[in-house]
Amino acid sequence: MTPYDQDNIFAKILRDEIPSIRLYEDAETLVFMDIMPRADGHCLVIPKTPCRNMLDATADQLAACMGTVQRLSHAAMKAFDADGVTLQQFNETAGGQEVFHLHFHILPRHAGVSLRPPGNMADMDVLNEQAEKIRAAL
Numbered sequence: 001m002t003p004y005d006q007d008n009i010f011a012k013i014l015r016d017e018i019p020s021i022r023l024y025e026d027a028e029t030l031v032f033m034d035i036m037p038r039a040d041g042h043c044l045v046i047p048k049t050p051c052r053n054m055l056d057a058t059a060d061q062l063a064a065c066m067g068t069v070q071r072l073s074h075a076a077m078k079a080f081d082a083d084g085v086t087l088q089q090f091n092e093t094a095g096g097q098e099v100f101h102l103h104f105h106i107l108p109r110h111a112g113v114s115l116r117p118p119g120n121m122a123d124m125d126v127l128n129e130q131a132e133k134i135r136a137a138l
């Protein structure tokens with residue numbers, strides 16, 4: 001497996017070298033808004049320690065992420081009055097992964113509403129307003 005790249009974009013977010021809209025952090029995990037959201041409230045949960053994806057993660061990294069995934073899923077659903085939540089997690093390029101630091105996508109869902117297409121940059125004012133709603137729900 002390709003080794004972990006210390007300069008991937010999420011490693012830079014963890015080191016605060018590039019900006020992000022942070023929602024939550026604890027000793028082991030960080031959560032921030034996805035910059036190209038496919039649903040209102042689309043956010044990403046990452047471990048603070050390095051691993052490329054689920055395939056090289058330790059059981060402790062996975063467990064820490066899943067605890068935070070559950071917590072943020074409840075908050076994001078509450079913030080957007082969602083009916084459900086979709087989790088996405090991709091592994092290696094063939095598996096759809098583009099950023100090589102383990103991350104879980106949390107996507108609040110409403111009945112009958114499809115995800116938006118990928119690749120559309122959010123308006124930062126809107127993203128900040130949505131982040132505030134999730135923080136308030138936490």
Ligand code: 5GP
Pocket residue numbers: 009020021032033034035036037089090096097098099100103
């Ligand atoms: P994946 O690796 O799971 O396919 O997708 C990576 C995700 O990271 C995408 O949903 C993309 O919108 C998001 N992303 C890529 N670059 C940045 C960034 O600089 N900041 C934030 N907040 N999200 C990013």
